[in-house]
Every structure is written in C-alpha cells, then in structure tokens.
Amino acid sequence: MNPFFLFAPGAGAPSTHPWMQKWKQSLEGIGKVILFDYDYMREGRRRPDPLPQLIAAHRSALAEARAKSSGPVLLIGKSMGGRIGCHVALEEKIAGLICLGYPLCGGGDRTKLRDKVLRELETPILFVQGTRDSLCPLDLLEEVRSQMKAPNFLHLVKDGDHSLRLTKRGLQAAGETQDDVDQRIVAAIGRFVGENNARSE
Numbered sequence: 001m002n003p004f005f006l007f008a009p010g011a012g013a014p015s016t017h018p019w020m021q022k023w024k025q026s027l028e029g030i031g032k033v034i035l036f037d038y039d040y041m042r043e044g045r046r047r048p049d050p051l052p053q054l055i056a057a058h059r060s061a062l063a064e065a066r067a068k069s070s071g072p073v074l075l076i077g078k079s080m081g082g083r084i085g086c087h088v089a090l091e092e093k094i095a096g097l098i099c100l101g102y103p104l105c106g107g108g109d110r111t112k113l114r115d116k117v118l119r120e121l122e123t124p125i126l127f128v129q130g131t132r133d134s135l136c137p138l139d140l141l142e143e144v145r146s147q148m149k150a151p152n153f154l155h156l157v158k159d160g161d162h163s164l165r166l167t168k169r170g171l172q173a174a175g176e177t178q179d180d181v182d183q184r185i186v187a188a189i190g191r192f193v194g195e196n197n198a199r200s201e
Contacts, residue, residue, distance in 0.1 A: 003072045003095060003193055004032040006065050008058060008081025010101075011048055014041045019163060020078065023100070026186045027076070030193055032069055036061035038084075048080065051087070058088045072096075074193065079103050079135070079162065083114060089123040096196045097125040098189055101162045104136040104144070113140065121150040124199070126192040128185055130160025132167075151199075155188035157181060 005027055013019050015035035024033045038057045040049045048054065058075075066073065072095035075085035082099030089097055106112035118125075127145075129136055138156075145152050159170030166174075166181055 002031045003074050003197070004034065004065065004069045005030075005074050005076045005098075006062055006085075007033055007035045008061075008075065008077035008085055009035070009037060009041065010077070010079035010081055013078055022182075023078075026182060027189065029186070030190050031071070031074075034061075034065045034069070036065075051084075054080075054084045055087045055091075058084050059092060062088065062092060072197065074098060074196075076100065076189075083117070086117045086121060086125070090117065090120055094123050096192065097121070097123050098128065098192065099125065100128050100185075101130065101133055101164060102127055102136050102141070103162075104141055105134075108134045110137060110140065113144075115140075115144045118144055118148055118150075121148065124151040124153075124192075124196055126153045126155065126189065128155045128157065128164065128188065130157045130162060130164050132159060133162045135162055153192060155185060157185065 007024060009015055009020055014037050020035060024035055027033045038049060038054055040047065074096045075088060075094055076098040077085045079101045080103060082102050085097055104114055106114060127141065129141065131138065157164045159166045164185065166178060171177060
C-alpha cells in the first residue's frame, strides 16, 4: 500500500513557500503529500506558537489527513516541522519520520540541544542534513544518533545549508545542479520508505 506524507513547514517556510511546493511535487512520485500550516502561520503572526500548541496543531492535521487517506503515514518536516513531528510520533502511531534539516541546536547554540525527543523516539527516522548546517553540527548529531533507541538513518548533503542548498562554488566543483542534489535526496527518501515498508511487513 502506498504511503502518504504529512508535510510540516519550517518556521519561515509556510506551505505556500516555493521551497515547500517544490518538495511536495518531488515527493509525489513516492506517495500522496498533504501540506499544512501551524496556527500562527495561518493567522499571519511571525512568532511560532508554544510547543504544546504546535504539537496539538500537528496532531489535528494528522487526524484530518488520516480521515481522507489510507496507507502508512510518514511525517516529514522542514526544520521546526520535523522537530514537532518527532514530538507527535511519541503520541501517535506513525510509520516513519523524515527530518529535512533537524534543528538540533536552538539558535545554533551547541549548549541548547533539542535531543531529548530524539532519545525517546521508537519510530524509524531519516535525517537529511547539510554539512554546512549550523543548527545541526554533525558531530553532535552522530553522538545523539548513537544513543537513540529508534532505527535512525542519515543522508548527508555535502556543502548543503539548513535548507539543503549548495553554494554556487560547491555546485561548480561537483559539476552538478541543485536539482541533481535534490533528486538524490528524493531517492534516499524513497529507499527509506521502501525499507521501512519491508520492515513492517
């Protein structure tokens, strides 16, 4: 049975943002994609809601999506959306989690780790991380991953930033386009979904 993705936005990238729309289109080759926005985004506020409110909005979007779709549910999110998805997975039965740029360090501060939820997870999770992402230093992520209970996987985007974008120089050096890089990410997500389905059967 084909999976469906509930895709949560990052703090500065609501569902209408070109980045979100592009990824929705790319993922539709794997399964159905449902986008949603948190309350503060819909109301035009800049400051994100408190964590319990974000989790409640995410769970509500999940219930709505489940009422319209069948098949295994994967929560995918950009930055904050991925982090909130992890919190939701502690309370809801989910087939898998995909975090596009997990914000491990609050405000880029290595002492403010958002790792507790990761350590509590039991749901399989794929981290897609850029090597230039200051919100998720790879040495800290590796340390957390080694202590997680959940099956966890990493797809590295060499020279990628928090939005998984490469520099012009990085693309030229690799002889690639951003689309080439993005297609590899989609392929990694497809493998994760396929292996996840095989594990659950």
